[in-house]
Amino acid sequence: MTSESPEPPRKGVTRIVFDDTAELARGAAELVATALSHATSGRGTASFVLAGGTTPAASYRALARKSVDWGSVDLFWGDERCVPPDHPASNYRMASTTLLEPAKVPAERVHRIPGELPTDRAVREYETLLRQRFDEPWPRFDLVLLGMGVDGHVASLFPGHRSQDDRPWVIPVEGGPGGIDRVSLSMGVLTAAEQLVLLVSGAAKADTVKRALTGTDPGLPAAVATAHARKVTWLLDRPAASGLL
Numbered sequence: 054m055t056s057e058s059p060e061p062p063r064k065g066v067t068r069i070v071f072d073d074t075a076e077l078a079r080g081a082a083e084l085v086a087t088a089l090s091h092a093t094s095g096r097g098t099a100s101f102v103l104a105g106g107t108t109p110a111a112s113y114r115a116l117a118r119k120s121v122d123w124g125s126v127d128l129f130w131g132d133e134r135c136v137p138p139d140h141p142a143s144n145y146r147m148a149s150t151t152l153l154e155p156a157k158v159p160a161e162r163v164h165r166i167p168g169e170l171p172t173d174r175a176v177r178e179y180e181t182l183l184r185q186r187f188d189e190p191w192p193r194f195d196l197v198l199l200g201m202g203v204d205g206h207v208a209s210l211f212p213g214h215r216s217q218d219d220r221p222w223v224i225p226v227e228g229g230p231g232g233i234d235r236v237s238l239s240m241g242v243l244t245a246a247e248q249l250v251l252l253v254s255g256a257a258k259a260d261t262v263k264r265a266l267t268g269t270d271p272g273l274p275a276a277v278a279t280a281h282a283r284k285v286t287w288l289l290d291r292p293a294a295s296g297l298l
């Protein structure tokens with residue numbers, strides 16, 4: 054059972070609240086599969102940016118069971134920890150075990166961030182890859198999936214982060230959680246997407262969700278992304294939405 058949250062969302066921002074994490078995962082998989090099928094049927098290909106962290110894992114498992122033409126979908130990552138692809142902290146590894154392998158996504162459609170390289174080289178290589186794929190001022194991904202940290206970060210854009218300028222598509226983030234460097238898409242890239250979907254679960258994030266969505270903390274990266282993106286959908290379980298209901 055889902056419910057739209059009571060207050061009218063800001064224009065262009067949809068909030069869908071699911072009863073529990075299992076429903077959230079099913080709902081997220083359904084939304085992503087529908088968006089990708091719409092893009093591939095319209096243009097023959099689609100581009101999908103995966104989120105990292107732990108929340109998306111159940112959604113990726115559900116998505117792997119959906120009928121998506123993965124041979125027509127290019128997969129990218131919103132951010133990556135600077136670790137090898139088989140490291141337990143790797144966002145690629147999490148997606149590989151929950152989605153890429155079960156759904157048999159063709160390897161040529163998988164464009165991971167080379168976290169095993171020195172950070173600056175990984176940034177350069179990923180930016181080059183993206184600029185070869187998208188010949189436009191900003192890459193217009195069909196769908197960018199993001200999680201959100203308790204501090205309101207999205208991808209690896211943490212509160213207080215100021216990229217030196219808004220030109221880069223890919224940025225290094227030194228000393229992320231656990232002291233691990235990261236590579237992240239910039240805010241400009243995230244908000245250039247056709248559709249941004251934020252996937253947030255758990256009561257611990259309820260206050261941050263409320264501050265991000267009610268405008269009381271507009272500087273939160275999750276709030277900035279929501280304010281500047283073309284089309285934004287927040288997928289929440291009831292505990293994460295408890296500050297809104």
Ligand code: 6PG
Nearest residue numbers: 105106107108200201202207208
């Ligand atoms: C990462 C993610 C990060 C994540 C949030 C939420 O690399 O960690 O990109 O932005 O989505 O930190 O993480 P959880 O889903 O584990 O709460």
